[in-house]
Amino acid sequence: MSSRAPASAPTQINPNPILAPPHIHALLDRLHAKSEAQEREITSADYAQDKGDFDALMRDKFIALDRDKCWFVYSTILSMGAKNVVEAGTSYGVSTIYLALAVSQVLEMQNKSKSGSDSRSATGKVIATENEPSKAAQAREYWNEAGDQVASLIELREGDLRETLKRDLPTVDLLLLDIWSPLALPTLQVVQPSLRPGSVVITDNITGSAARYADLIRYLNDEKNGFRNINVPYNKGLSVSVYVGKE
Template sequence: MASANTAIRDEPAHIRELLTRLHAESKAQEANITREDYDNRSSMHDVMRDKFIALDEDKAHYIYQLLRATGATTIVEAGTSFGVSTIYLALAALANAKATNGKKALVVATEHEPTKAERAREHWNMCGDDVVSAIDLRVGDLRETLKMNLKEVDFLLLDIWTPMALPTLKIVQPHLRHGAMIIADNTIMAADSYKEFLDYIRAPGSGFIDTTVPFEGGLEVMVYSPSQ
């Protein structure tokens, strides 16, 4: 989808330009990734080590808009890579925090691969101190790094290899506030590998209300609203 930096048009120009450039780099890389690269679990990590696989630009804008609508200030991101989506999360959390009395913006970002984490930090430094100060990057396997120091979470972005989506949700679920939003990427394209995850959130009484939004590949938008 063509973008005129719609949802983020009031954010600083140098950040919008950076995001446009990074999305273009990510798309150029993705054109050379094959279905087998995604499906071959043994070689996948090597292939993906230097790849963005950034969230699509239109989805990122939509998520920024949802974040601004819900006033989220505490956000968890599962799968940070080179930190593109994290920038949108940080910008929205900062704008939301500014509109409240005393809330602090916090994006807990997670990346397994140290070289990717390093690149993410470089991109955030280009954005400036506000963005840098809003992000708590946890390097390592998120099944360990998310176990500690989680406050009440307003928003969870699942942009991670699909087998990791359900374990991540289960770790974060006890910290989700009532009405928290959860987003999972590519739930139409990768419906088979998301099966366990989708069965879990769609089970009667799960507490999750979900809609599949028909972006390319699908985007699952969930609200956590448990009855007790």
């Protein structure tokens, strides 16, 4: 008996895990294209500017989390059943759409699996953070374009996240750090008391910006702070830190 696969058999797994209506896929394609076009125009000289000039340059830029990294974070949320997610650094809200889609599916799966004796619906949300008012306003427009499946799960906190995340946090399952590097460690320290054992912290550009993340890296590597870390080899690195609890 021949073991040769049929000619029509697929040769690889479809790498896109996103389950969403066509209009959301089209929206994400459009937003990623805008972000990628902007990033191609940023030069090394731009990054060498002083902070004030660089901030002004970046004020209208997407700088969205890379598409393949968004897929990874989305899959991580599904695999761990994360219901409450915090995003530090929302910008125009592209990655937030992926977070909300994943949380939506987690809630759907958990509600389907409930026994008849438990009538309570599972609840969750994505807490997004943005300091730039124009970006926050535009992000809301994109989420509304995506529809209620996305928009209804997002709580946007505007202002300095070191202050806005100090209050009313649920038990946090996943924290995404995709933010200006000096704010990464202060943000983690604000959110950490709300992390549950087994929660995950994902940090973008952990190798590409290692020097700027030095304080965060030292903190994550110090075992007394309760994290176990691994780097995923995406472009410029993506770290996954599992919180096991402080000693």
